[in-house]
Amino acid sequence: MALLDAASEVLAEKGYEAATMSEIAERAHAAIGSLYQFFPNKESIACALHTHCGQEIEKLWMPLLRPTKHLNLRETLNRLIQVTVDYIDTHPVALALQHAPKSTWNTRIRMHLEQRIAKFFISASSGATQAEAKIYAAVCMQLIKSCSEQYLQTEPRKRKRIIYEYKLLLACYADSRLTNSHTTQ
Numbered sequence: 001m002a003l004l005d006a007a008s009e010v011l012a013e014k015g016y017e018a019a020t021m022s023e024i025a026e027r028a029h030a031a032i033g034s035l036y037q038f039f040p041n042k043e044s045i046a047c048a049l050h051t052h053c054g055q056e057i058e059k060l061w062m063p064l065l066r067p068t069k070h071l072n073l074r075e076t077l078n079r080l081i082q083v084t085v086d087y088i089d090t091h092p093v094a095l096a097l098q099h100a101p102k103s104t105w106n107t108r109i110r111m112h113l114e115q116r117i118a119k120f121f122i123s124a125s126s127g128a129t130q131a132e133a134k135i136y137a138a139v140c141m142q143l144i145k146s147c148s149e150q151y152l153q154t155e156p157r158k159r160k161r162i163i164y165e166y167k168l169l170l171a172c173y174a175d176s177r178l179t180n181s182h183t184t185q
Contacts, residue, residue: 054109
């Protein structure tokens with residue numbers, strides 16, 4: 001884990017493109033050969049970090065996406081944004097990983113979270129089909145990802161406003177989908 005911790009720090013400080021394997025090994029107080037033994041290249045490190053971060057986000061999201069008697073899609077989506085932003089605040093490597101090659105992204109975790117959001121849409125809606133819910137969930141995931149990117153690129157004093165706007169956007173979207181679940185093109 002020391003290698004991944006060092007990689008996380010270096011990527012967060014330098015960005016994905018500028019980070020080097022040598023810097024990561026040096027930060028971990030490890031020989032470069034040891035690093036290459038576990039990770040043949042920077043992409044494999046980014047892939048491991050993506051998986052780790054994705055698993056942590058998944059753990060944070062899952063309690064929010066459990067079906068309850070009082071389903072409130074708007075509040076759930078707001079909480080998903082807040083949990084994600086809070087995670088990013090405490091894990092600065094998240095921005096660097098967003099600029100890593102797409103081949104390093106863990107699509108399995110993303111698809112699982114998307115499926116859970118889709119199930120939530122079906123539970124919260126009286127009439128959304130599974131196909132519609134999958135589309136709604138994909139849009140929500142993309143909006144949350146966009147919010148994360150915008151949040152990180154915004155100066156700290158303006159971040160609350162960015163979060164508010166994205167929560168409003170997601171709430172309006174969710175409300176429109178719940179009231180007009182069969183109006184797809």
